[in-house]
Amino acid sequence: MTVTTIIGLEVHVQLQTESKIFCGCSAAFNPTHPNVQTCPVCLGLPGSLPVMNRKAFELAVKTALAINCNIAPYTKWDRKQYYYPDLPKGYQISQYDLPFSDDGAVEIELNAETGEKRKVGIIRAHLEEDAGKNMHDESGRGTDSQVDLNRAGTPLLEIVSQPDLRSPAEARHYLEELKLLLTYLKVSDCNMQEGSLRCDANVNLHILQDDGHKIATPIVEVKNLNSFRNVELALEYEVKRQYEEWQKTGRKLGDVPKETRGWDAARGVTFAQRGKEEASDYRYFPDPDLVPVTVSEEFLESIRTTLGEFPADRRKRLIADCGLSAYDARVIVDQGAPFADYFEEVAGLCGDAKQACNWVTQDVLREMNERHLTIDHFPIRAAVLANLLQRIHAKQITTKSAREVFLELLVENPSRRPIASSHIDQIIAEKDLALVTDSGELERAVGDVIGRNPKAVADFKAGKQAAVGALIGQVMKAVKGADPQAVRTMLVEKLSGK
Ligand SMILES: [Zn+2]
Numbered sequence: 001m002t003v004t005t006i007i008g009l010e011v012h013v014q015l016q017t018e019s020k021i022f023c024g025c026s027a028a029f030n031p032t033h034p035n036v037q038t039c040p041v042c043l044g045l046p047g048s049l050p051v052m053n054r055k056a057f058e059l060a061v062k063t064a065l066a067i068n069c070n071i072a073p074y075t076k077w078d079r080k081q082y083y084y085p086d087l088p089k090g091y092q093i094s095q096y097d098l099p100f101s102d103d104g105a106v107e108i109e110l111n112a113e114t115g116e117k118r119k120v121g122i123i124r125a126h127l128e129e130d131a132g133k134n135m136h137d138e139s140g141r142g143t144d145s146q147v148d149l150n151r152a153g154t155p156l157l158e159i160v161s162q163p164d165l166r167s168p169a170e171a172r173h174y175l176e177e178l179k180l181l182l183t184y185l186k187v188s189d190c191n192m193q194e195g196s197l198r199c200d201a202n203v204n205l206h207i208l209q210d211d212g213h214k215i216a217t218p219i220v221e222v223k224n225l226n227s228f229r230n231v232e233l234a235l236e237y238e239v240k241r242q243y244e245e246w247q248k249t250g251r252k253l254g255d256v257p258k259e260t261r262g263w264d265a266a267r268g269v270t271f272a273q274r275g276k277e278e279a280s281d282y283r284y285f286p287d288p289d290l291v292p293v294t295v296s297e298e299f300l301e302s303i304r305t306t307l308g309e310f311p312a313d314r315r316k317r318l319i320a321d322c323g324l325s326a327y328d329a330r331v332i333v334d335q336g337a338p339f340a341d342y343f344e345e346v347a348g349l350c351g352d353a354k355q356a357c358n359w360v361t362q363d364v365l366r367e368m369n370e371r372h373l374t375i376d377h378f379p380i381r382a383a384v385l386a387n388l389l390q391r392i393h394a395k396q397i398t399t400k401s402a403r404e405v406f407l408e409l410l411v412e413n414p415s416r417r418p419i420a421s422s423h424i425d426q427i428i429a430e431k432d433l434a435l436v437t438d439s440g441e442l443e444r445a446v447g448d449v450i451g452r453n454p455k456a457v458a459d460f461k462a463g464k465q466a467a468v469g470a471l472i473g474q475v476m477k478a479v480k481g482a483d484p485q486a487v488r489t490m491l492v493e494k495l496s497g498k
Contacts, residue, residue, distance in 0.1 A: 012158050016188050021056045022053065034148035059187040060127045068122070072099070073295050074292060081284075086131045087152070097284075099125065103121075106177060110173070220270075222263055233268065331365075346385050349382065355389055360385075371410075380406070405424055432480055436479050452474075
């Protein structure tokens, strides 16, 4: 028996506009002051008229172009009727049969080592307005529910994928790649905690039985997944549940209506919510208050010029131009554009991309994570790090000492804020880290150590190369700041009688 998991995702992205999609109210996230970012339009008061936000449409087209969608030359708005307390108009303005874009694709890498990729088809991307937010009293008595309409009317882009994903891990990977692309495009902040990126997942199983019979399990839509981890966990649970349900009941696709389920992250289970509405339940019809949008070739061209470099292209460039491994290129690019910019600046200034890569992906990333900082707030700027790395290159300090300087720069010290390259000199002087280049001093120390250690010398001469290690340590102790490599060379030369 072979079981294939079939997953398609519907991703809702809040576009980063100043104002809402059909009125001038602020679209900023503001949960602390409910219902202050509202007006007759987004409250749905009779007689108010919506006007499309051009910026929202531009950001939507920019995204659709980046995911290789066709852009329709003519698109319109439709009313999707349903009643819910967070939707006072009684309908949501959305796009039904003529979405502004369709038929795209996003490529994800399944395996960094083999380079195996999967092309995930995009059925369509359309624009709509968000609803408000209901807040239910969760104290247990359940008597108090409140509605906040600050979010009502913020612009949402819905991106619907083909059912091309084959595992929960792939679904997560697709979502991560899509999020990265959206942040590179600067069309959304993609803040999942604030609900700027939400996901519904459609999932079922195709089961090929040993007797050659093929069946599909009923499709389930898991709603409102708000983190990568929850997407993966909910899908893993649902794959297992559907298989067990099929074994128990034998129910196949078509035997029951499509089901909508929620995800209870605390209990780690999906739960039945309601039967899924059909499109006809929504009684879609064209919104008579909004004019259709025609898209010219000039408009499209002007948007194309703003696309910039995509994450996948940047990875390729870092591999080709900087000599990075595919793994390192992914680590750097996946941290976001500002981090990749930081790396490129350090690499350019210090002249050694591989060294810059080691420091940025290990030391900088580790300290950022420990201090919960983004790269924009990391106190050692690219120019200062590059300056530090140049000193290793120039043999002024060892790599080990450079790490000491790096950590010392990060110590909270008002006299070293903002951190400048001159502070590197201060620390090298304070900690006596400068490499000793005076070969006279080194030579004296090496001679002393050899004189004091006849046994180690005899061992070395008898062929025990390891004996030199103990001697290096003693010389380093005597001459603080000596370059261990130079000490080793000098010791071996002397011991070999050269
Ligand atoms: Zn408004």
